[in-house]
Amino acid sequence: MALVLAVLQAVLPLLGTWRGSTALVSTARPLALMQCLLLTGAMIALGYAFYFNDFTLAYVANHSNSAMPWGYRLSAIWGGHEGSLLLWVWMLAAWGAAVALLSRSVPTEMVARVLAVMGMVGIGFLSFMLFTSNPFDRILPWFPLDGADLNPLLQDPGLIVHPPMLYMGYVGFSVAFSFAVAGLLAGKLDPVWARWARPWTTIAWACLTIGIALGSWWAYYELGWGGWWFWDPVENASLMPWLAGTALIHSLAVAEKRNLFRAWTVLLAILTFSLSLLGTFLVRSGILTSVHAFANDPERGTFVLIFLALVAGGSLTLFAIRAPKLKNTAGFRLLSRETFLLGNNLLLLTATFVVLLGTLFPLIGDALNLRISISAPYFNKFFVPLTLVLMALLVLGVISNWKSHRADQFRRRVLPLIPAAIVGGLFAAWLPGGTPWLGTLGLIAVAWVVIGHLDDVVRKALAFRAGLLRGIGRLSNGYKGMVLAHCGLALLVAGVILVSHHEIERDVRMVPGDTAHVGGYDFTFVDISPRQGPNYDAMRGTFEVSRNGRRVATMHPEKRTYRVGGQVMTQVALRPGLIHDLYVALGEPLDMPGAWAVRVYYKPGVRWIWLGALVMALGGALAVSDKRYRSRRRQEETETAAPSAAVATEMGA
Structure with missing residues (x-):
């Protein structure tokens, strides 16, 4: 029906x-x-x-x-x-x-x-x-x-929520796609169209952000290897529409405010939803092996591939027919917010292409009987510099004016922020064990984003001449949501840097009574005993964790055998914390009676990764609540409203 x-x-x-x-x-x-x-x-x-x-x-x-x-x-x-x-x-x-x-x-x-x-x-x-x-x-x-x-991998609380949130994002981009195609059908893509499409796109992006973060969190505690991102093809399939969707959100902002980038925005809407369909094809075609893949029926994959070709091909054909009507009449100077947002878009699309190439190239090689392996170093070598440049542009885009910005005013805003960011980044980098130069550069970029946005918030709030807190309350939800999302990205990047450069891992052979020393903590293997679950049997270890002679926690990792299929799974033990996690996983029993292979981790800052993603999603939700999206009549930008023309000029209202 x-x-x-x-x-x-x-x-x-x-x-x-x-x-x-x-x-x-x-x-x-x-x-x-x-x-x-x-x-x-x-x-x-x-x-x-x-x-x-x-x-x-x-x-x-x-x-x-x-x-x-x-x-x-x-x-x-x-x-x-x-x-x-x-x-x-x-x-x-x-x-x-x-x-x-x-x-x-x-x-x-x-x-x-x-x-x-x-x-x-x-x-x-x-x-x-x-x-x-x-x-x-x-x-x-x-x-x-x-x-x-x-x-058994899916018998986990995280998998109750992860797929629905991921699909909310995947499928939500169909709304932006539909608005774009509807505008092409009508032959009318003006700023009002962008204002209609923007909140739907932002909601979908926020849902996809949470979905990806939940998948990362699940991989961290469920698979027993202590990692939070595989660069697995199916993980990449969710990251590609997220990157393109992020570019789409920023492009819609330019289309709404300045009636620019209309053709580019339509292409991004088509690309973002097409990448969502591509992810569906990868998961269901059987052309790749992954713990995330659902089906291995090539006929099903063929159906999705044909549907993808129809959706992308049909919409691009319509775009080609209507393209002459999408020419821009407005312009902007080199030093302007439009320029920095265009740079943002190009960086995000470059990152999307890097992931797409790294995901599809091995599959193309398999079809040609060529063994091609693309692993994490390929992605990291591209993503680290792209992320650093993107974070630099975030602040420059926020503090610049639409259309044009005077060079002397721009220098006065930017120059004080640079030494503050360097000092903040170097202070954060002075951690036990030291931080490599690339990690230090990343922490400077994190400090740059946070300090730059705080400076902008304070300037805009004080311009209302009503006090700092009241001024912040008068700023638009769209602006506050943007600040939250950008700072969430900085928090995520800081977490990645800390856990990548400062985690401590030890694989040890232990019998009851042994103690392992990791990250300033003592992990004592007390005993191991059988336990029955509802549909599995487990061997449950008990580890007493102490620091400087004071007991900190009791941890219980398990090795589970599921009765129906006989699969053996690792259930890790975690002591989560805002600063660091303690992580214990049981490996395999060894030849000596009572001896087990045990993996112990000290992981600083790992929670910041998922907390940053949550802050980003909350920023998106706050931006959607902006009152201009609830009005029929087009409203002017209110995030930088000021009581005097001089202040308004300075803030770029």
């Missing part, structure tokens, strides 16, 4: 805008809401089947077990290919319903075109699910009495 409604949603509103029929145009919103209602019913039905162990469904039988805790049985809805695809189309319908309900200030014809484009995307994914990947296929009359169990 949802597929039928998606067809109607794709056809009737466009037909109405072409023929000028108000009745047909007005069908867009109810069709989107009804499609969301039907797919919500399908999600509830599949959840019911998992909760009550309905093993007559092939998908439930293959991804659940009656001994699993009920929370994991429900999260198994998206633990495999078919269910995750249902989650995808449900998210798409939910975004469509949100556009239908929350875009009352947008002209009805524009909403009709946007929802029609989303209906077209829905047709593709609903057809894919119904004809190749139906989660409701029955295996009657010979169905198993119990299920095959969910992959």
